[in-house]
Every structure is written in C-alpha cells, then in structure tokens.
Amino acid sequence: MSEYESPSSIHLSNLIKKTKEKGYDGLLLTEPNNIKYLSNYDTKSFAFAILSDNPVVYATELDLENAKLNSQIEVRKFESLSALNDDLVKEGLTNFAIESTLPISLYEKFSDKFSGKLNLTIDHLIEDERMVKSYDEIVKIQEATKIAQKAFTDLDVLSKYDSGASEWEVSYELGRLMRDYGAESESFDTIVTSGSNSSLPHAEPEHKELETPILIDWGAKYKGYCSDNTRTIVFSEKQQEIFDIVLEAHDKTIESIKEGMKACEVDKIARDIIAEYGYGDKYIHSTGHSLGLDIHENPNVSTRTETVLEKNMFITVEPGIYLEGNFGVRVEDTVLIDKKAHVIGDLPRIII
Incomplete structure (x- = not known):
C-alpha cells in the first residue's frame, strides 16, 4: 500500500477537503491521538498539527527525531508561538477550525499570543471523520x-475464584x-469487581478475595486501537x-442494530427491555459508545445521541442493572455496523 493509499492519507485528504468546504483556512489539532490518526506520529510530548494544502506537524526538540521517523506529513521543529505566527502569516492562514477537546489553557495561549489575528472555531470535523473506520x-x-478474549479465556x-484469588x-x-499475547497495553484500567462492589459500574479492583457475582470489564490495545468487553x-x-x-437486552439490541438507525434508537431498545422488567431506574448509564484510538469515541449510544449509524462504525452494546449495595450485572460486546451488526470476537456471553 502506497503512502497516498494509507489510511492516514485517506483521512487527511478527506479532512482537508471538508475544511475547505466549510470556509476554513486550516484545521488546528493538538490532541495526541488526532495527530497520530492523521500523521502516524505518536507524540510523546507537546505537539500540534496544522492541516491545510501543506499539512505540517510541529514537534518539540524532545520528540523531533521520533516525529521525523514516523510522520507521513511534513515535520517542523516547534520553536515558539511567535515563530508559528510568522509561519501562518507567511502562508496567509488565519481562520482555523479547532477540535472540541482543545484545552482551554492552550486556547487562551493561542488567542492571547495572536491578539485576535487568529480566528479559532470549534468544529467536530475530525471527531466525525474518526467515527467511520478504514479497513x-x-x-x-x-x-x-x-487478544483480549484469548487472555480472558x-x-x-x-x-x-476457587483458589481464593483477589480482584x-x-x-x-x-x-x-x-501483553503476552501481543497487546501494547490495556485499553483502560481493567475492572475486576465482585460482591456488593459490582453495583458500582466503575469500581476498582481491591485486595480482597473474589466474591459473587464477578464482573470483569477489560480491553487490549493493539497498534494503538482498543477493544472492550464485559462479562x-x-x-x-x-x-x-x-x-x-x-x-436479553444485550442480545435483542444487537439483533436490531442496522445501518441507518440513530444511536438513540439503539439505546431505547435496551432501555425499554430492562424497564419492562421493572429495573429501568437501575440502568444508570448509556448503552454504549464507539471506540478506536481512544476507548471512548463518538458516537455515544445514549438517549440524546441523534447520530445515524453508518457502515464501518463500531459501537459497544453494554446494558446493565445495578442493585445498590447488593450487586450489579453488565454484559458488553463490540459490534461493527453494516446492514446488520456483526459482533467482534466469539467469547461466550455465559461463563460457566
């Protein structure tokens, strides 16, 4: 596959085109995974990218060699905001879209340094691009x-549990x-919780023997990309x-998912089933989320999310019931959207 045909290059071309169509001079990015997504450069320190006809990654001297070795777009050394200002003025770039995750402190630095010369507008261009996955x-x-499912099995x-191991x-x-099976890390801090603590959706493992029930929420990260399951x-x-x-809520929801549905419609299927049994008020989180380079990406699968599901989007389906002070149950799988939902992996839902 040539550089032009690489996933990063395809996404880059799409974003530059969409940026122009919306009247921006460029797209300013600082979030590390957004930079990795478009350049293949995995920043280990402060960096930012400017996407225009001549996309550039600015890296600090600390990470400059890493950037030059891995980035698929031009790399320049970040000297100062003043030097950046000179570059932008030279290229006639002043009107930028910015990611919604840009820290306020950094936004203020850009705004103060450029004294109103730089127009920054929050836009979801890159978040929207990241929703649909490449092959x-x-x-x-x-x-x-x-990897994650083999490790669990x-x-x-x-x-x-029989040997008295702790959470x-x-x-x-x-x-x-x-990690032994090829993951570079966990997708997130693994949740192993049991007994009454299982009614806490984000409980942390404790140095206590496993009790009942046992709830495990885990994932592996492979070449930057995350997985997510709960049993x-x-x-x-x-x-x-x-x-x-x-x-039942988990299985019937997955059976109902198809391209063209709204994310909120998916949430409603799972929520209505649980409510029919009288536990609607014990289902205290959304039905799922997308994932990719980050464990939580758009779209969120919630009551308010109007995003239409498209082919090659991923979402998790993870209904749960939590009986406060007693126990909780959650079952989660990740699905790939097509004409119907395809469950990723083959791990049994029932562990016996």
Whole structure:
C-alpha cells in the first residue's frame, strides 16, 4: 500500500477537503491521538498539527527525531508561538477550525499570543471523520479483541475464584496475559469487581478475595486501537434472574442494530427491555459508545445521541442493572455496523 493509499492519507485528504468546504483556512489539532490518526506520529510530548494544502506537524526538540521517523506529513521543529505566527502569516492562514477537546489553557495561549489575528472555531470535523473506520482500523480492532478474549479465556476466572484469588490479582494477570499475547497495553484500567462492589459500574479492583457475582470489564490495545468487553459470572438464583434480563437486552439490541438507525434508537431498545422488567431506574448509564484510538469515541449510544449509524462504525452494546449495595450485572460486546451488526470476537456471553 502506497503512502497516498494509507489510511492516514485517506483521512487527511478527506479532512482537508471538508475544511475547505466549510470556509476554513486550516484545521488546528493538538490532541495526541488526532495527530497520530492523521500523521502516524505518536507524540510523546507537546505537539500540534496544522492541516491545510501543506499539512505540517510541529514537534518539540524532545520528540523531533521520533516525529521525523514516523510522520507521513511534513515535520517542523516547534520553536515558539511567535515563530508559528510568522509561519501562518507567511502562508496567509488565519481562520482555523479547532477540535472540541482543545484545552482551554492552550486556547487562551493561542488567542492571547495572536491578539485576535487568529480566528479559532470549534468544529467536530475530525471527531466525525474518526467515527467511520478504514479497513486497516477494522483489522486492528478485531485483533485487539482477539487478544483480549484469548487472555480472558486462558485466565479461567472460575478457577481463580476457587483458589481464593483477589480482584487485584485477577486484574493484574489479565493485563499481563494480554501483553503476552501481543497487546501494547490495556485499553483502560481493567475492572475486576465482585460482591456488593459490582453495583458500582466503575469500581476498582481491591485486595480482597473474589466474591459473587464477578464482573470483569477489560480491553487490549493493539497498534494503538482498543477493544472492550464485559462479562459477569453469576452464582445465586437472584443474580441469574438479573443476568437473564441483561442478556436479553444485550442480545435483542444487537439483533436490531442496522445501518441507518440513530444511536438513540439503539439505546431505547435496551432501555425499554430492562424497564419492562421493572429495573429501568437501575440502568444508570448509556448503552454504549464507539471506540478506536481512544476507548471512548463518538458516537455515544445514549438517549440524546441523534447520530445515524453508518457502515464501518463500531459501537459497544453494554446494558446493565445495578442493585445498590447488593450487586450489579453488565454484559458488553463490540459490534461493527453494516446492514446488520456483526459482533467482534466469539467469547461466550455465559461463563460457566
């Protein structure tokens, strides 16, 4: 595949075109994964990119060699904002779209330094571009999922429970196995929680023996791209009852997903099923989110998200019921959007 045909180059061309169509001189980016997305340069210090007819990445001296070795677009050394101002004036660039994640402190620095000469407008150009994945990105997310699911299977959580292992031990070993199998890191801090703490959706692993039920939310990062799964292992009759409701919401939602649906419609399917069983007020988070270079990307799958699902978008489907002070259940898979939803990976929903 030539440089021009690479995923970064395709996204770059798309964004430059859309930036021009909206009347901007360029797109100013500072978020590291946005820079990596378009240049293949994984910044380890402060950097920013300006996308125009002649896209440029500005890197500090600390990271300049790394940038020159990996970036698919021109690299310049960042000297100062004054020097940057000279470059922009020389090229006649003053009207910029900026990412919505640009820190306020940096926005103020740009605004103050250029004394009103630079017009910065928040636009979701890059966030929207990142929603639809290229073939290369799809393959990386599939591989990240494969790694994470193999690690979970080989870990054998039930044997850990029988041997009296702690939540922290299970979390640590799952992370180690993912790295052994090719992950560069975990997608996020692995959640291993059990007993009454499982009613906390973002509980942290504790140095205590596993209790029941056991909820594990984990993912691997492979070549920059994330995976995300959750499994809950239940033991008692009441836990099984709640699990069955959550699993029904999970499965029927995935069966209903198709290209052209709104994200809020997906959320409503899962939410309505859980509400029918009387647990609507115990479903306390959105139904899912997209992922890619970041574990949480647009679109969010929530009651308010009007984004229309397109082919080659990824979303997670993760309904849950949380009985405060008692226990919680969540089941999560990542799906690829097409005429219908394709579940990534083959990990059983029921762990026995």
